Amino acid sequence: MHPADPRSNLWTHTAPPGPDCPALQGERAADVAVVGGGYTGLSAALHLAEGGADVVLLEAGQPGFGASGRNNGQVIPVYSRHSPDDAVATFGRERGERLNDMVAGSADLVFDLIRKHEIDCDASQEGWLQPAHRASRMRGIQSKHDQWAARGAPVEMFDAARAAELTGSPIYHGGWMHRSGGHIQPLSFSLGLARAAQAAGAAVHGDSPVLSIDREGDKWRLKVAGGVVRAEKVILATNGYTGNLFPSLRQTIIPLRSTHLATTVLGDNVARSILPGNHGLSDTRQALWAFRKDRFGRIVTTSAPVFTTGARDRMTTSTIKRLNIAFPQIERPEIEYVWEGIIAMTYERLPRYHELAGGIIAALGYSGRGIALGTAVGRMMAERALGKPASELALPAVPLKPWPMHDLVVPFSRTMAWYFKWRDSRD
Template sequence: MLDVTDTPPRSLWAATAPQAPDLPELDGPREADLAVVGGGFTGLATAHFAQELGLKPVVIEAMEPGWGASGRNNGQVIPTLTRVEPDALVARFGGERGERMVALIRDSAQDLFDLVRKHGIACEASQAGWIQPAHSPGRTRISAARAEQWGRRGAPVELLDKKRVAEMLGSEAYHGGWMNRSGGSINPLALARGMAGALQRLGVPVFARSPATAIKRAGDRWRVETARGSVTASRVVLATAAYSDDLWPGLKRTIVPALAWQAATAPLGDNVRATVLPGRQAVSDTHGDLRFFRYDDQGRLVSGGALLMPINRAERMRAEVAGRLGAIFPQLDGVQVDFVWNGYLAMTPDYTPRLHQLADGVFSWIGCNGRGVALAIPIGRELAKAAAGARADDLAWPLTAPAPIPLHGLVARFSRPAMLWLYRRRDAREVA
């Protein structure tokens, strides 16, 4: 069972997203072709594409659509993985397979904005581009490599020199960088709710407040059970990500859940906004301990960070974010922070997400490593194809068996603070 006591502080998105669609709880037995567990971007996209393929899907969400990472993230629509570069994917997975994975990532932001347009979802969608500025001279080599590798594969990218980054950001803090024009930003909770609403209009049942408690064999099908109902289906997709519980034994031990903090400033005045990120792109830089920010429609800068010590975290995050933004944009020194909230994302040891086949007809997607907004959409398409019976070779992402992380309890407890500590040391050394 999911820990329903985890109620984070009220987020900016909860305050500004359109109301959630009115969704029922699962009550009584149901039949479907596909039972999707989890109502975040991945689960909702899977149901969407499954319906397009002619299947009858059902979505079962423990809380409300977007309650997990999908409704709490920074809303940056980024068509790359966090750390794994295109050439590295090709080297690891082989030419043809690797290039299909790269193409899926390359087109992921466009896929998301296309879906938003297709269903007319009101979610502050802005395809103004995504910029990754380099925080040290050494990291500009990473910018050049990324721009070259993505450019070679037809992505709409551009290498930016120091002067251009300074103009685009309104900050002298960076040494160069690169951008991808297909990226941008959304109000993520509005998108999750909008996707659920679109499914409802298409006649796809989406059940809320219905934690799945068991998945059992039912002849040659599967029965997903909740407290008051069940869905029997020939295929099951688990889209529970970092919020995975013990529903599928061992799944949650394949990832390390990492708590990430978000914060939003008070709306900035017109004069300030003219000097801070005037093109309103989404930005996340090259620090290991990431600096990231984007505007919402009210002119708030939405940012965040990570904390080492679990003490008084919400208050410390306000000060941390104001300080970080002030270091990049001196005109924001002491900026008021109105909202602070958090969410869990799923890390894998090699920073590569996994498309698992858990059993015959049971699939899952897990391990976004903090970059899953755009990716969730085409991955939903791949999961739908798998549910419709596609052969593993016909999927753009390899199907793998789950591999629990050795000493998972210890790793989950200590790897995140250890990683943060290391990142901060390395980031500081590179700046000096």
């Protein structure tokens, strides 16, 4: 089965049934229309409905169809590349620290929502590990650790011996742990957010791709195949799946295909020896090695294909090699699921927030760290639509800035995987 086929995705086989989200039929009015049913859009719809707004969410597939139903499930409350001091240098002290606060609280937000709405998604808030794949990476880790620790984050450093205990792998030189991180079943979390949004009063429509957004008097008119929504405000939450509704928005990110693989269920003793504390792990490689266990004792990991043809077989072979190196105790790893999703990369590897035209706002570009951050940004956009001044938000609204030579870069974006591997090999 091709990795793009949703049936190839482990999470679709282990998620509980989702709520009923029928296609929109007919015409209706709303205060706010949300486009996109991933964490960003669902969190926005949930918080809008809780804030008393009449909200309609339109999703092209079903909730979690995009990256939110296909990812590794690691809930990580830190930036992918940057440190908190970088945020201050980029956005100024007040704004930078406000963003740092949002990022630092983002994992707790996810796990609090899970508890509050009793979302059945195999949630584990045991902590997130970033071990160093080279001794030289310990300096950068120490600096990030110190900066987050100075801001009160529950972080700790560990040495090589402790890394071996925490990960069950002999290959790491030490690392750091963030205790508020963890992992979830990502599709189940999406479906649970959709159910919570409905319970709060939001209308959540699946199978309703928005075909156009036009001005009609003082409202926005969103057209889907079977109907129309007229709303004063619109939230665009389409991330890596952004199409041509606003071509200039699509050009702000590179949609990077990322492949995920899951092993067969491991024997109890072997499964217990790997990540015995049930942590999530994303190491320091740019061509990331990320590992977590699912509820049944499979290892779920990531890989990035450069070519699409034969990708499934090549990814399987290279992942088995990787597992042999990282976890030699799995004697003959076998791969059961291979699937892919789209990551939205921005040039600066930070999400961007835009105020496009009277009442349309958008956020995208989590660059592979959007479970916690997307949920937090969705709540932030809900607050904005409910009237919070833009100057008080954690993310500043920035003008649309296309990626340089976007349409030329996209076809070559897969070669970034080679580039990242080359950079890792030079460390």
